[in-house]
Each structure stands twice: as C-alpha cells, then as structure tokens.
Amino acid sequence: MTATVPRATTVPAAKPPAARPPRRGPVRWLREHLVPIAAALAFCYMLLPNVVVVLFSFNNPTGRYNYTWQEFSLDAWKDPCGPAGICDSLGLSLRIGVVSTLLATALGTLAAFAMARHRYRGRSTTNVLVFLPMATPEVVMGSSLLTLFVNLRVPLGATTILIAHIMFCISFVIVTVKARIAGLDPRLEQAAMDLYANERQTFMKVTLPLVAPGILAAALLSFALSFDDYIITNFTASASSVTFPMYVWGTASRGTPVQINVVGTVMFLLALSAVGIGQLVSMRSRKRAAR
Amino acid sequence: MTALAVHPVPGAEGGPPDDADEARAVGRKRSTPYLLLLPAGVWLIIFFAVPLVFLLSQSLQTGSLTTGYALTWNFSIYPEAIAQYSEQLIRSLVYAASATVLALLIAYPLAYTIAFRAGRWRNLLLVLVIAPFLTSFLIRTLAWQNILATDGPVTGALQALGVTDLLRGIGLIDGNKLLGTPLAVVTGLTYNFLPFMTLPLYASLERIDPRLHEAAGDLYSTPWTGFRKVTLPLSMPGVVAGTLLTFIPAAGDYINSQLLGSPSTTMIGQVVSGQFLRVLDYPTAAALSVVLMLTILALVTVYVRRSGTEELL
Numbered sequence: 242m243t244a245t246v247p248r249a250t251t252v253p254a255a256k257p258p259a260a261r262p263p264r265r266g267p268v269r270w271l272r273e274h275l276v277p278i279a280a281a282l283a284f285c286y287m288l289l290p291n292v293v294v295v296l297f298s299f300n301n302p303t304g305r306y307n308y309t310w311q312e313f314s315l316d317a318w319k320d321p322c323g324p325a326g327i328c329d330s331l332g333l334s335l336r337i338g339v340v341s342t343l344l345a346t347a348l349g350t351l352a353a354f355a356m357a358r359h360r361y362r363g364r365s366t367t368n369v370l371v372f373l374p375m376a377t378p379e380v381v382m383g384s385s386l387l388t389l390f391v392n393l394r395v396p397l398g399a400t401t402i403l404i405a406h407i408m409f410c411i412s413f414v415i416v417t418v419k420a421r422i423a424g425l426d427p428r429l430e431q432a433a434m435d436l437y438a439n440e441r442q443t444f445m446k447v448t449l450p451l452v453a454p455g456i457l458a459a460a461l462l463s464f465a466l467s468f469d470d471y472i473i474t475n476f477t478a479s480a481s482s483v484t485f486p487m488y489v490w491g492t493a494s495r496g497t498p499v500q501i502n503v504v505g506t507v508m509f510l511l512a513l514s515a516v517g518i519g520q521l522v523s524m525r526s527r528k529r530a531a532r
Numbered sequence: 533m534t535a536l537a538v539h540p541v542p543g544a545e546g547g548p549p550d551d552a553d554e555a556r557a558v559g560r561k562r563s564t565p566y567l568l569l570l571p572a573g574v575w576l577i578i579f580f581a582v583p584l585v586f587l588l589s590q591s592l593q594t595g596s597l598t599t600g601y602a603l604t605w606n607f608s609i610y611p612e613a614i615a616q617y618s619e620q621l622i623r624s625l626v627y628a629a630s631a632t633v634l635a636l637l638i639a640y641p642l643a644y645t646i647a648f649r650a651g652r653w654r655n656l657l658l659v660l661v662i663a664p665f666l667t668s669f670l671i672r673t674l675a676w677q678n679i680l681a682t683d684g685p686v687t688g689a690l691q692a693l694g695v696t697d698l699l700r701g702i703g704l705i706d707g708n709k710l711l712g713t714p715l716a717v718v719t720g721l722t723y724n725f726l727p728f729m730t731l732p733l734y735a736s737l738e739r740i741d742p743r744l745h746e747a748a749g750d751l752y753s754t755p756w757t758g759f760r761k762v763t764l765p766l767s768m769p770g771v772v773a774g775t776l777l778t779f780i781p782a783a784g785d786y787i788n789s790q791l792l793g794s795p796s797t798t799m800i801g802q803v804v805s806g807q808f809l810r811v812l813d814y815p816t817a818a819a820l821s822v823v824l825m826l827t828i829l830a831l832v833t834v835y836v837r838r839s840g841t842e843e844l845l
Binding site for chain 2: 275276277279280283284286287288289290291293294297307308309347348349351352354355356359360361367370371373374376377378379380381382383384385386387388389391392404405407408411412415465468469471472475476485486489490493497501502504505508509512513515516517520521524
C-alpha cells in the first residue's frame with residue numbers, strides 16, 4: 242500500500258520529461274543508435290574499395306594510369322585478355338589454386354580427424370606445429386622457403402609455389418575442419434552403431450556427410466588464400482612463373498590496365514555468391530534440423 | 533534410466549564406457565592417429581620448420597651468392613643488421629600497433645551490431661564482411677590509391693571539411709597529399725586486416741547469452757556499465773585472438789607500405805624482400821627475418837600473458 246503512494250505522486254512529476262524527448266530528438270536518436278551507426282560506417286570503409294574496383298572497370302582512362310574517372314566504356318569487359326600476360330597469369334594462378342586446394346584439403350582433413358578424435362602422444366607438439374604457420378609473418382615464411390630452395394639447389398617455379406601454397410593452406414584447413422568435427426553431436430554416430438552400422442558405414446554415411454560442409458568451407462578458404470597470395474609466392478617464383486597477384490604487382494608501378502578491375506569485379510561477384518550460397522545452405526539445414 | 537546405462541551420455545568427459553565408445557567410433561588401432569597426421573605433419577616439418585632452421589643458418593653464414601656461402605657463426609650480423617634497419621623495424625611495429633588499435637575500434641561496434649542487433653540480417657551482414665576479402669588483396673589496395681589520390685573525391689571532401697588542415701596540424705601529413713603518408717599506410721593496413729579482427733570478435737560476442745544484458749539492466753546498471761562489466765570481459769578471448777591475427781601479419785606486411793606509402797614509410801618486410809630478391813645479401817636479409825620473427829614472438833608472448841592475468845583479475 243505504502244509503495245503505491247509515492248508512485249502515484251511521481252506520475253505527474255514524470256510527465257514533463259515524457260513530453261520533452263521530441264525536442265531533443267536528434268541527439269537522443271544518435272545516442273541510442275551510436276553503435277549501429279559506427280557499424281554502418283565500418284561497412285562503408287570495408288566496401289568502398291570494392292565499389293571503386295567495380296566502378297573503374299568501366300572507365301576509359303586517357304593515360305596509362307587508371308586513377309581518375311574519364312568516361313564510361315565497356316572496352317575492358319569486351320577484351321579481358323587484351324593486355325599481354327594477364328590471362329596466362331590468371332591460368333597459372335587457377336591451376337596452382339586448384340591443385341594446392343585439393344592437396345591441402347586432403348592432408349589437412351586427415352590431420353583434423355586425428356587431432357579431433359584421437360588421444361595420442363605429442364598432441365601439444367602437433368598443435369604448435371599447426372598454429373605456428375598462421376602466427377608467422379608471410380615475409381618470414383617466404384624468405385625461409387627461399388633459403389631452403391636456394392641451398393638445396395631446387396629450381397624455383399610453379400612447383401615451388403605449389404609447395405609453399407600447400408604448406409600455408411594446411412593449417413587453415415585443419416583449424417576449419419577440426420572445429421566442424423568438434424561441433425558434431427557424437428550421439429548421431431553412436432545411434433548409427435546401435436543400428437548395427439559398422440565403422441566404415443558409420444563413417445561414410447554419418448560422419449563424413451556431417452563434416453562435409455566444413456571440408457568445403459576449408460577448400461574455399463584454401464583456394465582464396467592460394468589465389469590471392471603475393472608475398473610468399475614472390476619469394477618462391479621464378480621470372481617465368483608469374484601468378485596473377487605477381488602480374489598485378491608488376492603493373493602497379495607502370496600503370497595498371499583496366500582489365501585488372503574486370504578480374505577484380507568478377508572475383509568479387511564469385512566470392513559474394515559462393516559465401517552467400519554457403520550461408521543459405523547452412524540456414525536451410527539449420528531450419529530443417531530445428532523442425 | 534536403463535537407456536542411459538546402456539548408452540552413456542555423450543560428451544561426458546572421462547568414464548570408461550565413453551572411452552570405449554569413442555575408440556569404437558574411430559578405430560582401435562593405436563597407430564591410426566599417427567598415420568592420419570603423417571602426411572600433413574611431414575609437409576609442415578619439411579616446408580615450414582626445416583626452412584626456419586635454414587634461415588637461421590643462412591643468417592650466420594658469410595660469402596656471396598656467386599662464390600657460395602660457408603657457415604662461420606657470424607653472430608655480429610645481428611647487431612649490424614639491427615643497427616642499420618632499427619628505424620624500419622620500429623616503424624613496422626608502430627604502424628602494425630596503430631592499425632591493430634584502429635581495427636579493434638572499428639570492428640567492435642561492427643561485430644557487436646551483427647551479433648546482437650542484426651536480427652534476420654545477420655547472415656547477409658556476415659557475407660558482406662567475408663566476401664570483399666576473398667577478392668584480390670592487391671587489387672583492393674590499388675583501389676585505395678584511387679581513393680586517396682590527390683585529385684580524388686576523398687581528398688577533396690576532406691579538404692572541404694578542413695580535415696586535411698587538421699591532419700597537417702597534428703603532423704600526420706604534409707602538404708595536401710594523403711597518398712605516400714604514414715596515414716595512408718595505416719589506413720590500408722587497418723582495412724586489409726579488418727576481417728581478421730571482426731570474425732573472432734563476432735565469434736566470442738555471439739556466444740554471450742543476451743539475458744546477461746537484461747540481468748545487468750535489471751540490476752540498475754547503465755548500458756555503458758553493463759558493457760564494461762559484462763560484455764567486454766566475456767568478449768576478451770575474441771579481442772585477444774583478433775588483435776593477434778591483425779598485428780602479426782600487419783607487422784610483416786609490405787604491400788601497403790609499398791603501394792600506399794613512400795620511401796619514408798618503408799617497413800621491415802620491404803627491407804627483407806629487397807635484400808633477398810634485389811640486393812641478394814642473403815645473410816643480412818635472413819638475420820632481419822629472424823629478428824622480425826623473434827620480436828613478434830616476444831611481443832605476442834608478453835601480450836598473451838598479460839591479457840591472461842587481466843582476465844583473472
């Protein structure tokens with residue numbers, strides 16, 4: 242009873258402030274939405290370069306440098322292989338990307354199963370060995386590989402690039418696939434065994450399909466890392482094995498052709514759809530699981 | 533009850549029946565894990581660990597590429613190389629640290645919004661964080677050249693707003709140029725490693741139970757106190773992981789300082805690659821590479837230790 246009395250008296254006193262908000266509206270709105278506004282600005286910062294890449298793929302620069310907007314043109318889109326060497330370098334990057342993705346994903350997935358599912362001696366050593374390549378600056382990895390190859394007189398070229406790419410992709414594959422295996426519900430495998438599936442059948446029909454999205458994500462990540470790498474590649478390449486990032490670096494000083502922006506735009510759209518489809522699929526399966 | 537006894541609760545650590553079940557699920561042989569680990573392990577040892585030994589050995593050798601090198605345990609190369617390139621080394625660490633702090637300040641609200649405020653847009657926003665960064669690093673860094681170019685739209689806007697004068701006043705830039713300044717390099721570094729900060733932050737924020745915010749509010753904490761005492765401590769693993777994943781590659785990066793900087797913004801990565809690939813002074817380059825790695829390892833160890841104790845407090 243007594244509690245309601247002060248409440249009743251405060252109601253009229255509380256009315257004027259309730260009427261005030263519209264007056265200080267903008268400031269209050271800004272304070273309440275400060276975090277999302279900061280997030281929106283961060284998105285602008287993150288997407289601005291991609292917008293510029295897309296926009297300048299339609300530019301028709303007057304000089305060698307594609308720096309300032311001149312006029313709309315589809316020339317670069319009609320002739321993507323125009324500048325000498327651009328499509329050769331793309332082809333090499335694609336080949337190296339595919340082969341290193343396949344090998345790194347295979348080796349990394351095997352190791353991820355061992356690390357997630359087995360108890361063995363030397364666990365902490367393997368953890369360190371997997372973690373260190375991700376915590377080492379690329380210059381250090383690249384320069385150490387170069388000293389190895391030079392000292393052992395291994396000729397530099399596509400093979401040495403491939404070796405390096407597989408090396409730095411393996412750790413990322415292991416971490417991605419391991420997380421997926423760790424997130425599995427062990428009851429599903431136990432249920433399969435209770436229903437008289439043998440080890441092989443359980444693995445092929447239950448475990449592997451459940452881990453597959455993680456393996457796919459790891460493969461996509463590997464391909465992106467391999468296709469995009471410049472620093473380590475530059476240390477392990479020769480003058481005749483020019484990957485796409487090396488081609489871009491080479492043109493940066495003497496003026497980049499517009500076609501580079503065309504490639505950048507296509508890559509952006511492919512990445513957007515790959516990640517988007519991945520998210521859609523995982524959302525669908527989550528909904529199905531919830532049902 | 534009987535069902536529980538026959539099928540032990542999965543996930544319960546230890547317990548002999550659980551162990552037996554796990555062993556059955558993955559094969560009994562003791563050699564299985566080693567066979568599975570062998571290919572990847574051998575690859576990482578031969579092409580990651582062994583090269584580091586070669587690098588260390590190379591730094592202690594004397595000679596030249598044409599006449600050949602001999603191991604002479606020439607430790608004096610270390611003080612010499614450090615003395616000659618301390619400026620670039622310190623600059624790299626300062627740039628990387630600035631970029632890490634900026635990336636944290638930018639990524640935190642971003643990850644927070646995606647984790648707690650995005651609702652059904654969450655997946656779309658995550659796609660927008662990841663996708664741009666699967667597009668060529670170099671092409672996007674070159675796009676910053678366009679953006680920061682002297683006659684570009686950003687420079688014009690900043691000049692109109694008086695920001696250029698402000699930056700010149702602080703001494704971050706000289707003249708009206710943005711490109712070729714430390715500011716441009718740090719902008720590029722921050723931008724390039726932003727997803728490495730955002731994703732771990734998001735992962736740790738997403739795990740926080742939203743009811744904890746409500747509880748803090750119910751206990752009369754202001755939103756700011758609630759953030760400081762509940763959200764921030766719980767997101768510390770993400771902060772530590774994100775700062776490491778940003779700082780380490782940023783300290784060794786030379787793409788940003790090469791494409792967006794000038795000779796006065798040279799970073800240690802540029803020196804290492806230049807010594808290796810152009811000057812062909814392998815011992816000095818190897819020594820600098822070792823110094824870079826050891827410096828980063830030392831800083832990271834101290835940082836992890838300190839953030840660990842802070843968490844305990």
